Amino acid sequence: MTTSPxxxxxxxxxxxxxxxxxxxxxxxxxxxxxxxxxxxxxxxKSTLLQILATKIFPTQGSVSVLGKQMGRVDLFELRTRIGICGAPIAEDIPGDEKVKDVVLTAAYAILGRWNEDYDLWDESRAIALLTTFGVRELGDRLYGSLSEGEKKRTQIARALMADPELLLLDEPAGGLDVGGREDLLRRFANFAADPTAPATILVTHHIEEIPIGTTHALLLKDGQIAVSGPVEAVITSEHISAIFNEKISVTQDAGRFFARSYQ
Structure with a gap:
């Protein structure tokens, strides 16, 4: 049976x-x-991600997301099927919102809790996602009081609240220290290993931030696809050196990638 894109x-x-x-x-x-x-x-990368998130339309061409063609579908309904973690969403999260409610309100695809009624299943799912990403104990804290790493974890939990069919992650490990980055990548790898996890696209500048379990990679340069395909065939010294215009040695260890420049 052929699988639809x-x-x-x-x-x-x-x-x-x-x-x-x-x-x-x-x-x-x-x-x-x-x-x-x-x-x-x-x-x-940012422009492409905005298209994938249905935030902007391309000047030319056709975009189909979850079997629906942009321009021929109710985008509000389509966006409820896409989980997004990134700056466009983060900037709009109220700082005085409780962490638990930041995740919970995603069930209604809104930001900021008003008078919505949430059932026990919604509340249980929100707590389970906060637990998965290591911030359950922060549920009653105000979002604005969190560290950058804690905010990123909360944003990922929110992105998954509505059980999306497509998950978009914009530099989820950006701004984290090494310990925070490694803990987040481990948790995300564990989550992605679940066969029911949604298809995922992660955007980053750094190959060290590619989580274990990533299957494919796409390299962009000057607005065009330089190379794409299975991750191990794409993330190589040759390809990374070419797109960054620098001599870079890429190594792989236990499913992770690492880079260093050389002369």
Whole structure:
């Protein structure tokens, strides 16, 4: 039985005025795949992520998300099926919201608790997700009082609250110290190992932040796909050196990737 793509981009490009900043791109992922997107600053990662999150439309081309074509579907309904952890969401989370409610309100795809009624299942799921990502004990704290690492964990829990079919993670380990990064990546790898976990796309600058269990990688350079495919074939010294214009040696150990420059 053929599996329908979770996400499919066909000849997608984005222009700002006369300048082509992204594309043309052709790209698809299917259920069960875990993708990482890497590239230098200005490569087009943020623009691509905004398209995948249905936040912006491409100038040209076709985007199909979860079997629905952008421009021919109610985006509000579609967005309830996509979990997002990243700056566009983080900036809008009220600082005076309880951590538990930051996660819980995702059940209604809203930010900020008002007069909604949540049942015991919703509350249990919110607590379970906070537990999975190591912040259960912070449930009654105000979101604005959390450290950067604690906020990232809360955001991931929120992104998963509505049981999404597609999960988008924008630099989830960015700004964390080494201990926080390693703990988060371990927890995320454990979660992603669940066969029922959603298809995932993680955007990062650093190959050290690629979690174990990642299946595929896409490298962007100057708004175009430099190379994509199975992660071990893509994350190599040759490919990473080419997109970052630096001599970089890539090594792999126990499912993780590491990089260092050399002359």
């Amino acid at each position: 979770v996400l499919e981009l066909s000849d997608v490009s984005v222009r700002r005025g006369e300048k082509l900043i992204l594309g043309p791109l052709n790209f698809q992922i299917t259920q069960g795949e875990r993708w990482v997107i890497l590239g230098p600053n200005g490569a087009g």
